Amino acid sequence: MIVVVKIGTSSITESDGTIKAEAVAKLSGEVAAAIADGHQAVVVSSGAIGAGLPVLGFDQGRPRDSVTLQALSAVGQSRLMALYQECLEGDDLVCGQVLLAPRDFLERTQYLHAQRTLNRLLKLGVVPIVNENDAVADDAIRWGDNDRIAALVAHMVGADVLVLLTDTDGVHTADPRIDAAAPVVEEITDLGQLEELTAAAGGAGTDRGSGGMASKLAAARIASWSGVRTVIAAADRPQVVADALARRPGVGSTVVAQPQRLSARKLWIGFAMVPSGTLRVDAGARRAMVEQGASLLAIGITGFDGTFQPGDAVDLRGPDDEVFARGLVEIASHELGAVVGLRSDAMPPGAPDEVIHRDSLTVLP
Numbered sequence: 632m633i634v635v636v637k638i639g640t641s642s643i644t645e646s647d648g649t650i651k652a653e654a655v656a657k658l659s660g661e662v663a664a665a666i667a668d669g670h671q672a673v674v675v676s677s678g679a680i681g682a683g684l685p686v687l688g689f690d691q692g693r694p695r696d697s698v699t700l701q702a703l704s705a706v707g708q709s710r711l712m713a714l715y716q717e718c719l720e721g722d723d724l725v726c727g728q729v730l731l732a733p734r735d736f737l738e739r740t741q742y743l744h745a746q747r748t749l750n751r752l753l754k755l756g757v758v759p760i761v762n763e764n765d766a767v768a769d770d771a772i773r774w775g776d777n778d779r780i781a782a783l784v785a786h787m788v789g790a791d792v793l794v795l796l797t798d799t800d801g802v803h804t805a806d807p808r809i810d811a812a813a814p815v816v817e818e819i820t821d822l823g824q825l826e827e828l829t830a831a832a833g834g835a836g837t838d839r840g841s842g843g844m845a846s847k848l849a850a851a852r853i854a855s856w857s858g859v860r861t862v863i864a865a866a867d868r869p870q871v872v873a874d875a876l877a878r879r880p881g882v883g884s885t886v887v888a889q890p891q892r893l894s895a896r897k898l899w900i901g902f903a904m905v906p907s908g909t910l911r912v913d914a915g916a917r918r919a920m921v922e923q924g925a926s927l928l929a930i931g932i933t934g935f936d937g938t939f940q941p942g943d944a945v946d947l948r949g950p951d952d953e954v955f956a957r958g959l960v961e962i963a964s965h966e967l968g969a970v971v972g973l974r975s976d977a978m979p980p981g982a983p984d985e986v987i988h989r990d991s992l993t994v995l996p
Contacts, residue, residue, distance in 0.1 A: 648684030908937020
């Protein structure tokens, strides 16, 4: 099996940002054991920004401005990689650094390059250590946490299981920082349940991290619609990777894989992009998109909200006001008002034939 293991900042660094060498050593040992058992492994590791904090003298905590965070990442990433390599060398393994950005998943050429690189590394027996390319990332087009990137990487490499390691023992029915008695949900089969659990999850676990349980549940949704089983578990649990691979009970919270597998582009549009607005459509347009896989034409639009440009993501709402799809618009909001409700043969010269092309539309399950 192919396993993608993601570990967050709070699990891999101390409160002052110093890397926990023992946490890296533990994870590296478990990854080495999985490989020795015949599996292939990709590690998605946070911690670069945290690792840079003490080096550059930020003893008072994590700054907030993006440029400083990018500088911290540039300094901390090499230190993080050096520690992984030191730990993996004891098991005669080599690691390779792979820094990814959202465009690597959205643009097909970039996607194929990244996919080939990761697959080749795995075939060579290398352990890819993946992180978002924070040092040069466009702040307007980035994740800001590694949970989603781990889910998309799991889809990219055709993983069987995604393990999201955190500082709690799974997904609780309420935020355990508020309700210590809230039990762990061991298996999630109904993705509708994720909405309730996300609302109860709370925000980022520490001021060093940027994710939190809500982002892990969002990543689990992406992975589930990639056909990938997700396990959310405690990073300090002994043999957590082996237990997740073996489906042992009590390892944490498991989100089951759905039988349908969406494409990487559809996943990115539907689950990873932040919508800039909303289009309201009539029942006929909704039926054509959901049942026939059709594009959205101007004639089917009844109204819209928000400010957006061509290429931005928007939610689609039907007559019942429920969001049923998300897509990339081909016309700006300031031009859309003039064409709402028009037939294709009445569209002004130069206007796109489709407001959202079917290839850029994800019907939300």
